[in-house]
């Protein structure tokens with residue numbers, strides 16, 4: 001089987017949570033060690049890896065980043081190479097991202113550029129976030145890139161298309177965890193208890209008013225509650241409930257406003273249900289802010305190759321801790337069309353593998369040219 005497709009399928013079988021990408025790291029190292037080593041410097045960082053391909057002159061360094069972690073999703077693709085890790089799946093394309101990075105690395109390991117290329121295999125993109133600490137790490141600072149490039153698969157675009165834009169591409173994000181604690185009791189004696197299932201239900205409904213009533217309609221924000229847990233049995237009034245979600249905004253000021261409103265609502269819920277409401281914002285990601293000049297250069301380059309159709313897309317409310325790399329180094333991210341009916345984070349996501357060699361070829365050409 002084709003080298004790239006074989007690697008993608010092997011990676012697909014071993015999705016691991018953030019900072020537990022041990023098998024993934026080991027598989028990547030096996031592949032990297034099988035390449036010509038003359039120009040390579042390989043260094044592990046937690047469960048991630050830095051690979052520097054020394055350039056002929058090394059005047060500048062180009063950074064290329066791929067994320068490594070999977071998601072807690074029970075796969076329903078029906079693939080004969082489906083996840084071996086029950087309840088975990090590469091449902092956000094990180095198996096594609098790593099494979100494409102290896103494809104580019106294989107090429108430059110044999111034919112280095114004038115510039116150095118630093119490949120960054122980054123753990124924990126889905127959470128708690130690996131980019132910020134990796135960016136501050138010694139191996140990164142020692143070989144700090146002058147520009148950075150990364151891609152993300154896009155199920156909604158056909159194979160043979162890429163999409164991007166200068167400036168804001170992905171939103172600011174903040175995780176959201178709210179713990180409610182009241183008084184449990186017998187189902188038949190509600191007047192002796194403070195029911196946290198009822199409090200959580202009110203809270204979730206009130207959260208919907210923030211985007212509808214507190215955010216400028218010409219701005220954008222999202223509050224999604226993806227998980228609620230509470231109680232122990234159908235005839236016991238729940239003493240505790242937990243609400244888990246994520247906040248997305250296009251500006252830092254809207255993020256502050258949303259959080260302020262959540263805190264006010266939490267105070268109200270605590271007062272009206274006579275309970276505790278404790279908020280934890282978990283991991284926060286900085287927006288992906290594409291460097292205008294480099295992005296335009298990439299768009300013009302991709303268009304003139306004739307290999308892909310370039311779509312100038314709108315910004316999306318997805319998040320990416322790659323934004324932390326772009327805070328420190330000018331660069332960009334683009335969407336790679338992988339045409340599949342099911343979206344990111346779906347148990348049936350089946351990105352089209354024809355996009356892999358296409359992305360490898362395009363990026364090799366661009367990195368030679370940039």
Ligand SMILES: CC(=O)N[C@@H](CCC[C@H](N)C(=O)O)C(=O)O
Pocket residue numbers: 092125126127152173174175245246247283285317318319320321344
């Ligand atoms: C591209 C993508 O789907 N990224 C994730 C990033 C997760 C951010 C963070 N852990 C959160 O849940 O807020 C996304 O969900 O957009």
